[in-house]
Amino acid sequence: MLSAADLALVLLILACAAMRAVGLLVAGRLRTDHPFVRWAASVALATLTAFVLAAVIAPGGILAEIPLVSRVAGLSASVAILFWRGGLALPVLGGLAVTLGLAAL
Numbered sequence: 001m002l003s004a005a006d007l008a009l010v011l012l013i014l015a016c017a018a019m020r021a022v023g024l025l026v027a028g029r030l031r032t033d034h035p036f037v038r039w040a041a042s043v044a045l046a047t048l049t050a051f052v053l054a055a056v057i058a059p060g061g062i063l064a065e066i067p068l069v070s071r072v073a074g075l076s077a078s079v080a081i082l083f084w085r086g087g088l089a090l091p092v093l094g095g096l097a098v099t100l101g102l103a104a105l
Helices: 004-027 035-057 061-065 068-085 089-104
Strands: none
Touching: 035 068
């Protein structure tokens, strides 16, 4: 018999697999400029921004030994490269502004 934690893990795996299957079915039928695709891209970008913020502000492991100033300087350098080469500079700058604002607290 499965413990409560094992059952929760199995249900989570099944739910994620089902959502992925539905996503693949839906994504194959939509144009790239469809509002749902744009919404999903926005959510993905916001999630990535949150993970970058967490990695810069409150990292775990050996990264926590690097001073905050150095982590922010590295993020700033990546933003500068995005400006130089193009890409998604505005969302990254928004993430940088939030990172710097939280770091100032």
